[in-house]
Amino acid sequence: MQCDRAEIVHREAGILNAKTKSSSTLVLALGNDIMGDDAAAIVASGILKEQFAEEADFNDTIEAGLALMEIMAGYERVLLLDTIITGRHKPGTVIEFSQDDFRKVLGPSPHYMGLPEVIQLAGRMSVSFPSVLCILALEIERPVDFGETLSPGIEEAVPRFVEKAAEILHRWKKVGY
Numbered sequence: 001m002q003c004d005r006a007e008i009v010h011r012e013a014g015i016l017n018a019k020t021k022s023s024s025t026l027v028l029a030l031g032n033d034i035m036g037d038d039a040a041a042i043v044a045s046g047i048l049k050e051q052f053a054e055e056a057d058f059n060d061t062i063e064a065g066l067a068l069m070e071i072m073a074g075y076e077r078v079l080l081l082d083t084i085i086t087g088r089h090k091p092g093t094v095i096e097f098s099q100d101d102f103r104k105v106l107g108p109s110p111h112y113m114g115l116p117e118v119i120q121l122a123g124r125m126s127v128s129f130p131s132v133l134c135i136l137a138l139e140i141e142r143p144v145d146f147g148e149t150l151s152p153g154i155e156e157a158v159p160r161f162v163e164k165a166a167e168i169l170h171r172w173k174k175v176g177y
Contacts, residue, residue: 022057023055023056023057023075024075024076024077025055025056025057025075025076025077025078025079025169025172026056026057026058026059026071026072026075026077026078026079026130027045027048027049027052027056027057027058027059027078027079027081027165027169028059028061028068028071028072028078028079028080028081029041029042029044029045029058029059029060029061029080029081029082030061030062030063030064030080030081030082030083031060031062031082031083032062033060033148034146034147034148035145035146035147036142036145036146036147036148036149036150036151037083037091037140037141037142037145037150037151037154038083038140039148039150040083040138040140040150040154040157040158040161041060041081041082041083041138041161042060043150043158044081044138044158044161044162044165045058045060045081046060047158047162048162048165048166048169051166052166052169055169055173056079056169057075059071065117065118066118066121068118069118069121069122069127069129072122072129072130072133073122073127073128073129074128075130076130076131076132077130077131077132077133077134077172078130078132078133078134079134079136079165079168079169080133080134080135080136081136081137081138081161081165082135082136082137082138083137083138083139083140084137084138084139084140085139085140085141086139089139090139091139091140091141091151091153091154091157092138092139092153092154092156092157092160093138093139093157094136094137094138094139094157094160094161094164095136095137095138095139096134096135096136096137096164097134097135097136097137098133098134098135099130099132099133099134101135132172134168136161136164136165136168138154138157138158138161140154141153
């Protein structure tokens, strides 16, 4: 009985384990749905799920660090959707990164583990980590505004974000992923 409860808690927390995986592909959306534009990836994930529910597992989370390693472990491919502030692109710009873009860790912190550290640690621990990791980020301007709606410019950009993500998922399907 306790094991069943633990599985329910993990599922409610957004953590998929080997028993609950139905696909070798995961669409992982990072964001917070009460932080305005930071929810753009979650909005995009909901739209994609309508079209790709049979081809991929979907997980929307506010988790970071080691929790991401646990969520992604065991999948062959992960399409990670997130928002980003680089200051080098106009808000609403869709930016694509690969796992190789995160190979070099410049300043690991003992208090926070970002995606570069997660990738490196998974390799050192021999965790079954995705062989294909594609990150799509939507440039935003204000990630800390409380609110349950996207700003007009980011809301207008979501269809492009979804379209780019759908292209990647179609491409993976076409090549037999």
